[in-house]
Amino acid sequence: MKTNLCTALWLILLSPLIGCGGGDSQSTPAATAPETTQQTAPPAASATEIALRTSDLVSAPEFDLTANIKLQVTIPPSPSTTIRYFINICSDFSSKNNEIEINYASCKLRTTLTSQEQQFTISLSTTEIQLIAQIWPIEKDAIPLNIFFDLSELDNNWQLEF
DSSP states (O other): OHHHHHHHHHHHHHHHHHOSOSOOTTSOOOOOOOOOOOOOOOOOOOTTSOOOOGGGOOOOTTOOTTOEEEEEEEEOOOSOSSSOEEEEEESOEEEETTEEEEOGGGEEEEEEOOSSOEEEEEEEETTOOEEEEEEEESSTTOOOEEEEEETTTSOSEEEOOO
């Protein structure tokens, strides 16, 4: 009797585990254990390699780590009192098949032309030495005027003329 009782208890305990096997073709697959990846440490530097730490880097106290260039931009008055103009000055652009493509996220200045000359100071990094000014007349079927600037050929003043 004790054996039958133990067997009955085991069947009761195992029945949820054995449970409803089989299933139809639409049942969801059982979850699989996530894969584990073994991480390895980077190889140690050999005797001929020099381990470099940021604390080993030294610069002169007068060296400016910001590498910031200030460009003075002068925009002339609008050429028309009846047509409005918009200007973008951007640093990321390319030319493909004689068409200029501009990454407008790189624009350093966006403004409208006014009846007065305008002056702006634009901060550039040392990699932003070429710029494009794209001037758009705000009218139907307008074609922009593109003016290029190369900081390596000129000083830190850009007097736009159109």
